[in-house]
Amino acid sequence: MQLVLEKRTERSNTIALVSPLIAIGLTIVTMTILFAILGKNPLLALQAYFVAPLTDGYSLQEIAVKATPLVMIAIGLSLCYLANAWNIGAEGQFLIGAVAGSWIAVKTQGTDAGAWVLPVMLVLAAAAGALYALIPAICKVKFGASEILTSLMLVYVADLLLDYLVRGPWRDPNGFNFPTTADFDPVATVPVLIEGGRLHLGSIIALLVVAAAAILLGRTIKGFEIRVVGAAPRAARFGGFNANQLIILTFAVSGALAGLAGIIEVAGPVGHLQPGISPGYGFTAIIVAFLGRLNPVGILIAGLFLALTFIGGEQAQIAMKIPLDVTKVFQGILLFYVLACDSLILYRFKLVFPNRQVARGAG
Amino acid sequence: MELVEAIILSVLAASTPLLIAATGELVTERSGVLNLGVEGMMIVGAACGFGGAWLTGSIFIGALFGIVAGILMSLIFALMALGLAVNQVATGLALTIFGVGLSGLIGAGFVGERISPAAHLTIPGLTEIPLIGHVLFGEDGFVYFSIALIIGAWWFLYRTRAGLILRACGDNHVSAHALGYPVLRIRTFAVMFGGACAGLAGAYLPLAYTPFFIPGMTAGRGWIALALVVFASWRPGRLVVGAYLFGAVTILQLHAQGFGVGIPSQFMSALPYLATVIVLVLLSRARTGGSTAPAALGTVFVPDR
Numbered sequence: 001m002q003l004v005l006e007k008r009t010e011r012s013n014t015i016a017l018v019s020p021l022i023a024i025g026l027t028i029v030t031m032t033i034l035f036a037i038l039g040k041n042p043l044l045a046l047q048a049y050f051v052a053p054l055t056d057g058y059s060l061q062e063i064a065v066k067a068t069p070l071v072m073i074a075i076g077l078s079l080c081y082l083a084n085a086w087n088i089g090a091e092g093q094f095l096i097g098a099v100a101g102s103w104i105a106v107k108t109q110g111t112d113a114g115a116w117v118l119p120v121m122l123v124l125a126a127a128a129g130a131l132y133a134l135i136p137a138i139c140k141v142k143f144g145a146s147e148i149l150t151s152l153m154l155v156y157v158a159d160l161l162l163d164y165l166v167r168g169p170w171r172d173p174n175g176f177n178f179p180t181t182a183d184f185d186p187v188a189t190v191p192v193l194i195e196g197g198r199l200h201l202g203s204i205i206a207l208l209v210v211a212a213a214a215i216l217l218g219r220t221i222k223g224f225e226i227r228v229v230g231a232a233p234r235a236a237r238f239g240g241f242n243a244n245q246l247i248i249l250t251f252a253v254s255g256a257l258a259g260l261a262g263i264i265e266v267a268g269p270v271g272h273l274q275p276g277i278s279p280g281y282g283f284t285a286i287i288v289a290f291l292g293r294l295n296p297v298g299i300l301i302a303g304l305f306l307a308l309t310f311i312g313g314e315q316a317q318i319a320m321k322i323p324l325d326v327t328k329v330f331q332g333i334l335l336f337y338v339l340a341c342d343s344l345i346l347y348r349f350k351l352v353f354p355n356r357q358v359a360r361g362a363g
Numbered sequence: 364m365e366l367v368e369a370i371i372l373s374v375l376a377a378s379t380p381l382l383i384a385a386t387g388e389l390v391t392e393r394s395g396v397l398n399l400g401v402e403g404m405m406i407v408g409a410a411c412g413f414g415g416a417w418l419t420g421s422i423f424i425g426a427l428f429g430i431v432a433g434i435l436m437s438l439i440f441a442l443m444a445l446g447l448a449v450n451q452v453a454t455g456l457a458l459t460i461f462g463v464g465l466s467g468l469i470g471a472g473f474v475g476e477r478i479s480p481a482a483h484l485t486i487p488g489l490t491e492i493p494l495i496g497h498v499l500f501g502e503d504g505f506v507y508f509s510i511a512l513i514i515g516a517w518w519f520l521y522r523t524r525a526g527l528i529l530r531a532c533g534d535n536h537v538s539a540h541a542l543g544y545p546v547l548r549i550r551t552f553a554v555m556f557g558g559a560c561a562g563l564a565g566a567y568l569p570l571a572y573t574p575f576f577i578p579g580m581t582a583g584r585g586w587i588a589l590a591l592v593v594f595a596s597w598r599p600g601r602l603v604v605g606a607y608l609f610g611a612v613t614i615l616q617l618h619a620q621g622f623g624v625g626i627p628s629q630f631m632s633a634l635p636y637l638a639t640v641i642v643l644v645l646l647s648r649a650r651t652g653g654s655t656a657p658a659a660l661g662t663v664f665v666p667d668r
Contacts, residue, residue: 004666005446005447005448005665007665038468086452088456135640139640139643139644139647142648143644143645143647143648144647144648145640145643145644145646145647145648146590146593146643146647148399148452149586149589149590149593149639149640149643150639150640150643150644152583152586153583153586153590153636153637153639153640154636154640156583156633156636157633157636157637160629160630160632160633161629161633163629164627164629164630167629168627283456283460284460286453286456286460287457287460290453323467323468323471324467325464325465325467325468325471325578326464326468327464328460328461328463328464328465328467329461329464329465329468330464331460331461331464332457332458332460332461332462332463332464332465333461335453335456335457335460335461336439336443336454336457336461339443339447339449339450339453339454339457340443340447340449342449343447343448343449346448347447347448347665
């Protein structure tokens with residue numbers, strides 16, 4: 001007796017809808033076991049992770065703040081993945097965007113530069129992110145170099161560049177030698193929405209990005225091309241769609257969004273450029289994209305959920321001394337389950353009895 | 364003279380983890396499976412390897428811990444990508460994200476601890492030979508093992524029937540299946556071999572390279588190993604050249620920093636990563652007109668009955 005996969009004749013829409021929920025359920029079961037192994041009360045730990053952050057206003061705002069970069073990056077990545085272009089260097093594009101935008105902020109510091117500073121920073125960050133993402137895209141299209149590896153290598157390069165700038169030329173002269181720029185001027189800062197709160201304009205931009213992506217994918221020919229090239233490359237070739245052009249386009253868009261997310265993070269919640277501005281947003285966004293089923297609205301929900309785990313992880317660390325790495329383990333396990341459950345959309349399990357299929361199977 | 368010897372020794376030390384991990388991935392990819400989780404398997408191998416050596420005081424047992432950890436990690440990948448026919452790129456990424464977190468959890472108990480690193484061979488009379496003595500007769504066991512490993516992998520792939528069948532699975536899984544070969548089982552073994560190698564390569568870092576464990580100490584070496592397989596166009600001979608070349612670039616930048624060359628250290632540290640990008644571009648460009656990659660690499664296979 002053997003358990004095998006059998007292709008469904010049609011993709012199962014029911015499972016497509018519930019599979020993220022099954023995945024989250026399985027992850028929580030696994031985490032319960034993990035907490036027990038770590039010697040923590042699983043119920044209290046789960047409460048700290050998933051319930052406590054939802055109970056006070058500060059944490060709720062903080063979830064939206066954390067979800068902002070995740071959603072923006074994941075929307076861009078989902079376009080890439082739909083078109084079968086594997087951009088996994090969003091972390092690097094995020095950092096380059098942060099660096100490019102900060103350049104303006106640092107250069108105008110202490111001058112009487114006006115309200116133009118922030119918009120220019122945002123545009124420059126998006127452009128820099130897009131250009132940085134175009135490196136792997138062009139290497140792929142022109143030379144056939146694996147975009148997976150090149151985009152990832154550039155993450156390390158971006159990280160080192162940022163490190164050099166804040167330790168060298170851009171370091172705050174009054175910063176006691178800490179590797180950081182001075183705090184940005186008010187004109188170079190993303191404004192908060194409620195006075196004294198944490199929620200900032202970036203969250204609105206993220207919502208606009210979600211809406212734009214939903215329109216692009218659902219209502220435009222470009223969106224249709226992106227989906228066809230990924231799902232049925234042969235059909236796309238017959239249809240005359242240019243797959244290479246779409247790789248360039250999706251990489252540029254996702255780089256721009258990651259870069260924009262980078263400067264919003266730096267000019268918003270962080271307030272200055274320093275190493276470690278990202279707790280791995282570019283990588284977590286990959287999980288967000290898949291958990292959201294590469295669908296804009298799904299990504300919005302998935303981004304909020306993963307932001308919840310970041311905040312919950314911090315609270316669990318403070319309240320119960322649960323190591324922060326648990327959050328990463330959690331995110332990895334979640335991605336495993338999401339992918340595994342997705343498999344059930346296309347396949348179903350079937351028990352086979354070897355003696356019955358000898359005649360056909362052995363030939 | 365002594366400086367030259369020191370440089371060669373450090374190049375060998377820097378290259379060995381790349382060579383071991385890349386050998387495993389080469390065999391895996393030759394069977395048609397693209398496992399992008401090398402970095403994740405390596406970092407868990409590093410944490411478990413160090414833990415094993417720290418608890419038992421034995422480098423050998425530490426290495427075994429690393430190997431077993433790598434195999435266990437690779438089995439998760441096999442279950443997902445082969446058993447459930449999940450996209451291999453996404454599964455590999457998940458394995459790396461998971462591995463980085465898991466290694467942090469495992470390693471949290473012994474950050475800051477030290478062990479005595481793997482012993483180096485000494486053969487009286489031979490090891491003292493100037494220039495080549497230490498290079499040839501004074502390495503740690505991992506270095507010799509890595510060379511045996513890549514020769515073994517070459518012999519297996521090109522000189523044995525099992526190796527031929529494995530390559531057949533990688534080039535055309537439908538035909539291999541039609542001939543009656545158990546494609547998924549063969550691929551599972553190949554993935555496990557890749558996991559064992561990645562685990563050992565990870566364990567090498569805290570057991571021989573630096574005698575302590577720090578979170579994230581693989582620092583992208585798993586990804587460079589993946590790039591090396593492309594660099595080698597899936598051939599063991601070229602893999603050796605590639606691994607030592609990359610080890611040399613890593614060491615070169617360290618020495619350049621030591622000499623106080625007027626370039627910021629961060630730019631020098633970026634060199635191995637930039638070199639990877641440039642090499643990938645140059646090689647992929649030289650190959651236009653016919654790919655040398657296994658034809659079925661990274662594609663899902665579900666046997667029809």
